[in-house]
Amino acid sequence: MLESKKIIASGGGAVGLSMFASFIGLCCIGPWTVALLGVSGAVSMARWQPFRPYILAVAGTMLAWAFWRTYRLRRVCLAEGCTDKRPGTAMYVSLSLSAVLLVLAMFAERLQWVLVDATPPGLR
């Protein structure tokens, strides 16, 4: 497997896991989980809650690896010339966006209570 493909796979995996962790963390931001997935689906989603830190840790590791390999490949290309395709701007932008997504996923659970007041409207 080419180095760039490994980096893309790792970065893409981190994005997928971050999205998944965000889904879990944002389960209570409104009635969307029950509307989309039904009661059983919402329960299943909530059962993933204890695994969020582990999912985020795996995503973070994958993203860190992707960053490290990207910058390493760049250095190799500068020093020795490239046998592989040199990482382009799109790669750096994608990884940066993935990092932003990961950070948002980390705070998703707390963020929802800043955005949403659970008190029924008539009692606020």
Next chain:
Amino acid sequence: MFKSTLALVIGASLAVLPPLVARSAEPSGKSYVVLERNLGQLRADFNANVGKVRMLYIVGPTCGICLRGLSDLQEALYSKKGNDPRMITYVVHVPTLGAREVNVAPASRLISNAHTTQYWEETGITGKLMEETLGLTDRYIWDFYAIYGPTAVWSDERPPVPDFYQHQLQGLPPEKRLQADAFAAKVSEFLAQAAAPANTSANATRKSE
């Protein structure tokens, strides 16, 4: 970029597919009682069962964490204790997170027990009154699971102080977070204080229909 998108789609599918499979297995409906703002029906039902162990749950029918709490209690408590007539449960659904009455029936299926009554209380005052009962301020109470011993009586506008409670809220004592097994063990302790099971319980069977 294409592969990142592909990985993203796979990750999202992992999140969505298992629940969709589970959704198709949901059983059919169950009735609930609509409460007035004064909670008169709930208070009457509560006091009609003095001498029994009563559980009062305040939940949002669209809150995944609440629904998981109910599901955990079904597994740890109701599926093991069966339909013990000394154990009476009141589940009050309140309009948190945009919940509406239409959400109550599906959520009420999570607990299958002959002595459980589901309520819809559309103002959410139940949580506010429980907040006052617990002496809290500015902390709306929901996702809350209380046990009352056999001697508890609801004599005030507010519900009585629970003999034991657990919750899944931010800002309440973390050592009281809902643990279904511990909750079930506590119910067993209270049941030991209650009278031996009777053969009939008209009030409870009414609710199961």
